[in-house]
Amino acid sequence: MIFLTGAPASGKTTLGRKLAERLGVPFVDLDDEIAASAGCSIPEIFATRGEAAFRDIESAVLSELVSRHGDATVVALGGGALLRDENRALCESNGTVLCLETPDAAELARRIGSAAGSRPLGDKAQARAAHYASFPNRVAASFEAGPSLVVVGKGIAIPLVGGRRAVVDGNVASLYGGRLADQVAVVPSGEANKTISTVSSLWRALPPRGLAAPTRWWPLAAESPATSPGSPRRLGCAG
Numbered sequence: 001m002i003f004l005t006g007a008p009a010s011g012k013t014t015l016g017r018k019l020a021e022r023l024g025v026p027f028v029d030l031d032d033e034i035a036a037s038a039g040c041s042i043p044e045i046f047a048t049r050g051e052a053a054f055r056d057i058e059s060a061v062l063s064e065l066v067s068r069h070g071d072a073t074v075v076a077l078g079g080g081a082l083l084r085d086e087n088r089a090l091c092e093s094n095g096t097v098l099c100l101e102t103p104d105a106a107e108l109a110r111r112i113g114s115a116a117g118s119r120p121l122g123d124k125a126q127a128r129a130a131h132y133a134s135f136p137n138r139v140a141a142s143f144e145a146g147p148s149l150v151v152v153g154k155g156i157a158i159p160l161v162g163g164r165r166a167v168v169d170g171n172v173a174s175l176y177g178g179r180l181a182d183q184v185a186v187v188p189s190g191e192a193n194k195t196i197s198t199v200s201s202l203w204r205a206l207p208p209r210g211l212a213a214p215t216r217w218w219p220l221a222a223e224s225p226a227t228s229p230g231s232p233r234r235l236g237c238a239g
Helices: 012-023 030-038 042-049 051-068 085-094 105-114 129-133 157-161 170-179 196-205
Strands: 002-005 027-029 074-076 096-100 138-145 148-154 165-169 182-187 217-222 233-238
Touching: 002 012, 012 027, 012 074, 012 138, 012 148, 027 030, 030 042, 030 051, 030 074, 042 051, 051 085, 085 096, 096 157, 157 170, 165 170, 170 182, 182 196
Parallel strands: 002 074, 002 096, 027 074, 096 138, 148 217, 165 182
Antiparallel strands: 138 148, 165 233, 217 233
16 A cells, blocks of 8 residues: 655645656545544544544554555555554555655645635644654655656655556666566666667667557656755656
């Protein structure tokens, strides 16, 4: 399972839906599951029962969700779901937790303001900064480019593509080659090799593996030890 955590309004649900679509697996939003279980909205739970009761419901629904869904599921968590040690241990022992980086203050305020009333605790990014910083696997940014989903971060390559067919460059192969279940081809690294010749050699490598030219590609980021933290390497994967 892939669990997405991060500050309220950091984009967990939006990214979760897109990831699940590209991976071809179910998507579950924990807040939606809580509302369905309680029979009322999240703001109503806070207003009528208080935060402590909400956290108890949240823990119970999360536990049930993990036991009910298979490994191949993307789950968007609430911003405070992993504040309880038992919830964090449950998620980390049943999958991989990816933490979305918090947007800048202006963007966060805009997002929270555009959904007024839906987040009863408002902006908790600063108060929980140390908590969010404690997660090693991180999503720095994501965006769509045509049919492709680009995800940039640290510690994301294996959770997202480790069990799938992958086309990688030389840098990524040296880092992750032994942990990718089906490494279809390795293309030369560097800007100088982004040529028609490289694409042609890649296309020739696909038919022997029973693959046609892919209609969907996901460029994903894998950070090389040889680069600075702000210089991610791209991992291209055939979906």
